[in-house]
Structures are given as structure tokens and as C-alpha cells.
Amino acid sequence: MSVSGHLILCVDDEKVGLQVRRLLLERSGYRVLTAPDGPTGLKVFEDNPVEAVVLDYAMPGMHGGEVAAMMRQIKPEVPILLLSAYLGLPPEITQLVNVYMTKGEGAPALLDKLSSMFPDSKSTA
Amino acid sequence: MNLSKLNRILLQTLLLPVVALMVVSGVLVWQILSAKATVAQIQLADNNIATANYLSALIADQEAGIRGYQNTANEIFLQPYDFAVAPIQGSFARLHEGIAAQHGDTSQLDSLMAAHRRWVNTIAEPMIVMVRSGADTRDPGLNLRGKAYMDNVRGALASIVASQKYQRTLFVDHWQQQLRDTLIGIVVFALLTGLLIGLFARSRLHAVSGAFQDSLIKLRNNAQSTFENEQRLRAILAAIGDAVIVCDPRGSIELVNPVAQDLCGLNQESATGRNVGDVFRLLDENTHDPIPTPFEQVRDQRRLIGPSSHALLVRHDGTELHVDTSGAPIYDLNGDLAGIVLVFRNVSEQRRTQAALLASEKLAVAGRLAATIAHEIHNPLDAVVNIIYLLRQGSTPEEAAQFLEMAASELDRVTQISRAMLGMYRESRTPVAVDLEEVLSSVLLLLERRISDQQVTVNVTYAPGSVVTGFPAELRQVFTNLLTNALDVSATGSVIDVRTRPYSLRGGPAGFEVTVKDQGTGITLEDMAQLFQPFFTTKGEQGTGLGLWVSQGIVHKHGGSIHIDTNVTTEHHGTTIAVFLPFGAAVLPSEHGSGI
Numbered sequence: 001m002s003v004s005g006h007l008i009l010c011v012d013d014e015k016v017g018l019q020v021r022r023l024l025l026e027r028s029g030y031r032v033l034t035a036p037d038g039p040t041g042l043k044v045f046e047d048n049p050v051e052a053v054v055l056d057y058a059m060p061g062m063h064g065g066e067v068a069a070m071m072r073q074i075k076p077e078v079p080i081l082l083l084s085a086y087l088g089l090p091p092e093i094t095q096l097v098n099v100y101m102t103k104g105e106g107a108p109a110l111l112d113k114l115s116s117m118f119p120d121s122k123s124t125a
Numbered sequence: 126m127n128l129s130k131l132n133r134i135l136l137q138t139l140l141l142p143v144v145a146l147m148v149v150s151g152v153l154v155w156q157i158l159s160a161k162a163t164v165a166q167i168q169l170a171d172n173n174i175a176t177a178n179y180l181s182a183l184i185a186d187q188e189a190g191i192r193g194y195q196n197t198a199n200e201i202f203l204q205p206y207d208f209a210v211a212p213i214q215g216s217f218a219r220l221h222e223g224i225a226a227q228h229g230d231t232s233q234l235d236s237l238m239a240a241h242r243r244w245v246n247t248i249a250e251p252m253i254v255m256v257r258s259g260a261d262t263r264d265p266g267l268n269l270r271g272k273a274y275m276d277n278v279r280g281a282l283a284s285i286v287a288s289q290k291y292q293r294t295l296f297v298d299h300w301q302q303q304l305r306d307t308l309i310g311i312v313v314f315a316l317l318t319g320l321l322i323g324l325f326a327r328s329r330l331h332a333v334s335g336a337f338q339d340s341l342i343k344l345r346n347n348a349q350s351t352f353e354n355e356q357r358l359r360a361i362l363a364a365i366g367d368a369v370i371v372c373d374p375r376g377s378i379e380l381v382n383p384v385a386q387d388l389c390g391l392n393q394e395s396a397t398g399r400n401v402g403d404v405f406r407l408l409d410e411n412t413h414d415p416i417p418t419p420f421e422q423v424r425d426q427r428r429l430i431g432p433s434s435h436a437l438l439v440r441h442d443g444t445e446l447h448v449d450t451s452g453a454p455i456y457d458l459n460g461d462l463a464g465i466v467l468v469f470r471n472v473s474e475q476r477r478t479q480a481a482l483l484a485s486e487k488l489a490v491a492g493r494l495a496a497t498i499a500h501e502i503h504n505p506l507d508a509v510v511n512i513i514y515l516l517r518q519g520s521t522p523e524e525a526a527q528f529l530e531m532a533a534s535e536l537d538r539v540t541q542i543s544r545a546m547l548g549m550y551r552e553s554r555t556p557v558a559v560d561l562e563e564v565l566s567s568v569l570l571l572l573e574r575r576i577s578d579q580q581v582t583v584n585v586t587y588a589p590g591s592v593v594t595g596f597p598a599e600l601r602q603v604f605t606n607l608l609t610n611a612l613d614v615s616a617t618g619s620v621i622d623v624r625t626r627p628y629s630l631r632g633g634p635a636g637f638e639v640t641v642k643d644q645g646t647g648i649t650l651e652d653m654a655q656l657f658q659p660f661f662t663t664k665g666e667q668g669t670g671l672g673l674w675v676s677q678g679i680v681h682k683h684g685g686s687i688h689i690d691t692n693v694t695t696e697h698h699g700t701t702i703a704v705f706l707p708f709g710a711a712v713l714p715s716e717h718g719s720g721i
Contacts, residue, residue, distance in 0.1 A: 016531050016535055023515060060577040085499065086499065103503045
């Protein structure tokens with residue numbers, strides 16, 4: 001398990017899901033910041049040296065696609081992983097992000113895809 | 126020409142010869158009377174002639190008596206002379222009367238009488254005296270004078286006879302002339318009258334014959350147009366797609382068109398004369414109880430009935446068909462019921478199509494919810510999968526307890542969603558008590574994600590005890606439809622108001638009304654008219670156009686009604702859909718809970 005200590009921002013309106021995801025990532029050695037919605041997420045993203053974003057798609061007010069587009073404008077270099085409970089998101093949204101996956105694929109898949117976004121540290125997760 | 130005119134003509138034709146005959150009779154009577162006068166004149170002349178002849182004989186007797194007495198001086202020979210004196214006077218008088226009656230000239234008679242008197246006075250009487258005195262009577266002068274006087278008498282008498290004979294001849298001629306005139310008159314009159322009668326009768330008969338001809342032509346035209354009309358109606362009846370049965374007011378069948386023959390399963394011959402109730406039996410679609418046919422309704426109510434549906438026609442072979450029926454009375458000229466027409470249509474195919482549409486719409490509703498549901502299931506699933514991963518990695522007992530608690534609550538959510546989803550399908554066969562609050566809550570649960578995504582606020586106000594009788598899954602479908610429609614038109618930040626309240630239609634059953642009020646743009650008047658038509662949608666490719674149609678069908682099936690109130694003004698735009706559902710039979714609060 002990598003203990004690279006990368007700073008990850010998790011944005012999701014599902015409280016339990018977000019809490020569990022945070023624990024999962026922290027156990028894997030990441031440092032984790034969370035936000036319950038898009039606008040908060042953008043603020044945290046702007047204020048902290050976030051190295052990667054795990055973003056939920058379906059959120060009230062501002063969906064993941066919109067959040068990703070704004071993040072790309074602020075810090076285009078930060079990789080984004082888009083999580084969605086919906087299947088088959090439109091390509092113009094999936095093209096915005098580095099990785100797109102559906103919820104429920106399991107923790108190993110998430111960790112694997114997340115670590116793959118950091119070229120410097122080939123994770124063993 | 127009517128009957129009274131015809132009678133008048135016939136009377137005229139009959140009376141005219143009678144009148145003509147009466148005129149002829151009158152003329153004849155007049156002619157006979159005048160002929161009778163002529164005959165009397167003739168008889169008068171005959172009498173005068175006879176009298177004159179008698180007179181002539183008497184005078185001859187006197188002359189003979191005088192001559193005998195002159196020769197014999199015997200008084201006996203004087204007798205004829207004496208005997209003739211009185212008759213001669215009488216004859217003179219009769220002759221005078223006869224000539225006077227003829228208005229004739231009596232001068233001849235007067236000269237006869239004078240001549241006779243002169244003979245008597247100057248010849249006969251002196252002769253008698255001379256004989257009695259014994260004087261010589263052979264004086265030739267006296268005798269010659271006597272002869273001359275007597276000749277005068279004879280001449281006068283002869284001229285009277287001749288005159289009377291002439292008179293007689295004249296009257297006979299006159300009588301014959303009268304006879305001829307009468308004959309000619311009668312013949313001419315008969316000819317003229319005959320001609321007149323002929324002409325009159327001809328003109329009258331012509332009028333009658335013309336009228337008769339007209340009547341015949343009219344009759345023929347009527348028959349022709351009746352025939353054509355009948356043919357036309359028969360062709361129409363044979364060609365139309367609806368089944369038609371015509372029967373008399375007692376229900377005896379007169380006509381069954383081909384479609385009706387096909388639907389009822391019999392032919393015209395076997396149906397004619399049968400009672401319509403034997404051929405056309407209807408059952409209630411739902412209860413299978415016999416229901417009154419339009420024939421009975423029209424017969425009892427004397428008005429147009431239908432079209433009405435929800436009936437099953439029992440065919441001749443016992444099979445059943447869904448039919449729409451209607452009936453209409455046929456009136457005669459007096460306004461009495463002359464017959465009844467039943468029109469019906471096989472809607473079985475339509476029912477199957479509707480059923481297919483309903484099923485597909487049900488699936489479409491589910492399809493539209495599928496994305497939301499997938500989301501609602503995937504979120505808790507993701508959390509649970511991650512929790513299991515963490516537990517496998519190893520945790521403190523405190524952590525593990527917390528993880529299990531979280532996993533359990535997430536799974537609860539999945540269960541709720543799945544139940545709400547199942548509620549859309551699991552359907553009871555008979556109506557049950559349905560708690561509207563429960564139904565609305567579960568529909569809102571399924572739509573929760575969408576509502577929050579759209580940032581729409583849903584305000585709910587439930588009246589207590591909002592239980593009605595119905596089919597819960599179908600009502601779920603209705604409210605899912607209404608709420609998704611409301612969400613479709615709701616802008617971010619707008620409000621949807623959902624409420625239930627006790628309500629009763631004026632004069633109708635009591636129940637509950639559910640209103641769903643959105644703040645969308647409202648519905649145009651044009652769209653309002655078509656809102657409940659199948660396949661009408663304002664959502665383009667996104668809509669099937671079946672939602673409201675199906676919803677209305679379901680609500681009607683529950684004995685309820687849907688009412689839409691909309692506003693398109695910029696300040697207060699929005700639409701309120703009100704669904705009224707009657708309590709129905711099975712409203713027992715203890716029984717509800719059939720929903721999720």
C-alpha cells in the first residue's frame with residue numbers, strides 16, 4: 001500500500017458514502033479533504049494544494065460535469081476521477097476528466113484507478 | 126285532384142243528361158199541347174162539315190116534301206118539310222157556333238140562312254098555301270124561281286162545306302207541320318244535347334284521367350324513390366363498419382346488417398322475427414352481470430342512447446366480444462315509436478391495443494424512473510462495498526460496529542427504493558383500501574434524487590386518514606406521472622405543492638382530492654384541448670403522449686375525475702392538477718397498508 005501522502009479532494013453529497021470513501025483513502029495513505037457539494041469543493045480545490053480530485057457526478061445544484069469544467073479552468077494539471085451512480089454519461093462530460101468510473105465497482109478498482117493518475121508512484125494498492 | 130272534386134265531376138256528368146232529358150220532356154209536352162189545339166180545330170171543322178151535310182140533307186128533305194105536296198096535295202108528303210124545320214134551325218145554330226169557335230167568317234152562313242129563308246118565305250110557304258087553297262102551282266115562273274132560290278141555298282151550303290174543308294186541310298197541314306217541327310226539334314235537340322254531354326263528359330273525364338295519370342306518375346315516382354332510398358340505405362348498411370340491428374317497438378328483429386350478422390354469429394334469415402333480447406345479449410364488462418341493452422333503454426326512454434362502452438356481447442356460440450353500443454328510436458308520421466335501431470361496434474381489438482398501450486406506458490414509467498433508481502441503489506451499494514473492503518482490511522471493534530451500522534442504514538435505503546419500485550407492479554385483482562399519503566410518499570421517494578438534482582422544493586400537506594378504495598399500483602402510476610410532469614416543467618428553485626384534502630363532488634360521492642401544483646410555464650389553451658388525447662405530448666421525443674391519457678383512464682376506472690387548472694401569465698404561471706378519488710366501498714382504515 002502506497003503511503004505517498006498525496007492530497008486528495010473528495011466531493012460527494014452522499015454523507016455516508018463520502019465518509020466511508022475518506023476512511024478508505026486515508027487507510028491507503030492519502031491525505032483527504034472532503035466537500036459536500038460543488039461550490040464548496042471548488043473553494044477547497046482553490047485554497048489547497050490538491051493533487052487529485054474524486055468527484056461525484058449527481059449532486060444538487062451543480063453536477064460533477066460542471067464542477068470538473070471549472071476545476072480544469074482553475075488548475076488544469078490536477079487529475080480528476082469522476083464517480084457516478086448513473087450509467088452512460090454523455091461523452092462531453094467524460095472527456096473532461098482523466099478517469100470515469102461507476103459507483104459500486106469496489107474499493108480496489110477505485111484505489112487502482114486513483115493511483116494510476118499519479119505517474120511518479122506506481123502504486124501497489 | 127282530390128276525392129271531393131272527383132265526386133263533383135261524376136255528379137255533374139250524371140246530372141247533365143238528366144237535365145237534358147227534362148228539357149226534352151218539357152218541349153215534348155209543349156208540342157203535344159199545341160198539337161192538341163190543332164187537332165181540336167180539325168175536329169171542329171169536321172163537325173161543321175157534318176153539320177153542313179146534315180143541313181143539306183134536311184133542306185133536300187124540305188124541298189122534296191114541298192115537291193111531293195105540290196104534286197099530290199097530300200099533307201103526308203108535307204111531313205118531311207115540317208119535320209125538318211126545327212133541325213134546320215138547330216143545325217144553323219150549331220153551324221154558327223162552330224164557325225164562331227173557329228173565329229171564322231159567318232157571312233157565308235148568314236147568306237145561306239138568308240137564301241133558305243127567302244126560299245121558305247117566297248117559295249115554300251106560298252106553295253103550301255097555294256096547294257091548300259087549291260091554286261095552280263104549276264106556274265113555271267114560280268117553279269123556276271123556286272129552283273133558282275134552292276140552287277142559291279145549295280151553293281151557299283156547298284161554299285160553307287168547301288170553306289170548312291179548306292180550313293180542315295189547313296189545320297191538318299199545320300198539325301203535320303207541328304209534328305215535323307217537333308221531330309226535327311227533338312232530333313236536333315237530342316243531337317245537340319248528346320254533343321254537349323259528350324263534350325262535357327269528355328272534358329270532365331279528361332280532367333279525371335289527367336288527375337289519375339298524375340297520381341299514377343306520382344305514385345310511380347314515389348315507388349321509384351322509395352325503392353332507390355331503400356337500396357341506398359341497404360347499401361350504406363351493408364357497407365358501414367358498424368353493426369346495425371333494426372327491430373320493431375316490440376323487439377322483433379326486422380333487419381340485421383352483415384357486420385351485425387358476423388358479430389352476433391347468425392344470418393338475416395335466422396334473425397328475422399326473433400326477439401332482439403335473444404340475439405343481442407349484453408353483460409357488464411367487469412361483473413359479467415346482464416345489463417340492459419340500448420333497445421330496452423330506447424324503448425323506455427324514447428331517446429337516443431349512447432354510445433356507451435364497457436359491455437360484452439354474448440355471441441350465438443357463447444363467445445364474448447367487447448362492444449360499444451348505441452340505440453336510436455324511429456318515429457312514424459304521428460310521432461309514435463315505429464322501431465328501434467341498435468348500432469354497435471366490436472372494440473375487442475381496440476381493447477387489446479389499449480391494454481398493450483397501458484402495459485407499455487407502465488413500462489415506460491418504470492423506464493423513466495430506472496435511471497433515478499439505479500442511482501439510488503448504486504450510492505448505498507458503493508458505500509456498503511467500501512465498508513466491506515474496510516472491514517476486510519481489519520478494524521477495531523468500535524470501528525467495525527460503526528461500519529456495520531452505516532452499512533445497515535445504507536441497505537435500508539436500498540430496500541425502501543426496491544419496495545417503492547415493486548409497488549409500481551405488484552397489483553391486487555380487486556380494489557383495496559389505499560392510503561394516499563403512503564402512495565404519494567413512496568412516489569416522492571423514488572423521485573427524491575431528481576427533485577434534489579433539480580433543486581426543486583416539494584411541499585407536502587397530507588390530510589389525516591386519506592384512504593380511498595382502489596388499485597394501489599395504478600394510483601402510484603398516476604401520481605408518478607403527475608409528479609414527473611410537474612418536475613419536467615419546474616425550473617431550478619421552484620416549488621411543487623402536493624396536498625390531499627377531503628372533497629366531495631356536488632351531488633356526487635365523497636372522497637379525497639390530491640392536487641399537484643407546479644410553477645411551470647402553464648399549458649396553452651390549444652394544448653389543453655388535446656391534453657388527454659393519447660399520443661399527444663409537449664415533450665417531443667422524451668414523451669410517449671400516453672401519461673395523462675392513461676392516468677385519466679385509471680382515475681375514471683376508480684370512479685374519480687381529473688381536473689386541470691393552468692395559468693400562463695408571467696407573474697402567476699403554473700399548473701394545478703386535481704385528482705378526485707371517491708372513498709368507494711372498502712374504506713376501512715384498519716385495512717390500509719396494501720401499498721409498499
